[in-house]
Amino acid sequence: MPHLDLELKSKMSSFRRIAIGTWKTTYDPSIYGAMTVKMDDLIRYMNEFNQKTGRHITITHIMAKAVASTLEQMPDANAILRFNRIYVRKSIGVFFQVALTDDETGELDLSGATIHDANQKSLVEIHDEFSEQVKKVR
Template sequence: MKHIKLKKVKRLSSWRKVSINTWKMPVDPSTYGLLKFNAKNFESFAKENGVTPTHLFTKVIAQVFHENPEINRIVRGANLYQRESVDIFLQVSVDHKGHDLSGAIIRDADKKSVFEIRKELMESAQNIRDNKDKSFKKVKKIVSLIPNFLTRPLLYLLDLAMYRFNFYSPLFGVKNDPFGSCMITSVGNFGAEFAFAPIPTISHVPIVLSLFKVKNEPIVEDDKVIIQKTLSVGVTLDHRIIDGVYASRIIAGIKKYVESPQLL
């Protein structure tokens, strides 16, 4: 069966064509950005509705992807393909000691409310921590059985089958398109002022977002220093898919919904 439902983008701009054929898949991400938004309404909306900033931000990003389908794409060989659904992957700590890390994916996140996202994420995270997630258990077992020297070539072959040839089989032990359209990692508890997460080569996502805690910061407004609730987000982009034009649309979309979450 097909690994992902994809539709080939036939009309490429000159720059997009040159970009795809100039760079290989990024081993180290090449484009970074640190964003800051007025989070007064964002924080109060989350508290009033009983959701966390992560739940609300997931909905924000899903909506931005829905409104800008050009960023929801994947590079295969020398061609660009359109993903048909907006799926958001969130990092999940398997235990509080940091011994293992996994993730939960919210399929069709743009079609779900922030309350549905909260419920699904909480259930998925709990299943992973309670060792009830069948897919995670299977992948974990397979990886533990593979000798270290074979891990890299086997991961390469799996990646080749799933993303280059778009072939999928349940025998692989992983879910279809396991990382989806975008990755979000909440790093607010790490104590860092800001950070940029790498784009995992095997993920094939065009963007990874590092979400920080909402906090009070001094800003200048009308030549006066005031204290304002701000939300910082570290962004890592795959420049083959998202250039400055699309990046500006992403920033505008995030700003719109973070500052006015009721629009969601």
């Protein structure tokens, strides 16, 4: 995959090798999860941040930063499976779907925005880049 900067994970545990060998749906090695989080403190923080910076950050911006920080701390989660081998991405990009409404037809359309190297960016930088990408899509 020439468009991705990857590194082959050479050392894998026995469990991981067995898991890869028994994975039946290697065409879509995605991981999905859900959790409930109390947001009271975060919403207060967002309100203070917005007043202080003059920007309007949302939970989406916070999630971009949180996911990027998590992937930085757990690089094995930022990997792809290809031909029964694990390749770890060398950089951290966070992709978000953006729902748009066509002004003429009223139909919904899904597009997306990727924040590259989000782990190295502040919330202000994430906000500004995300806003700029969404403007381009619209």
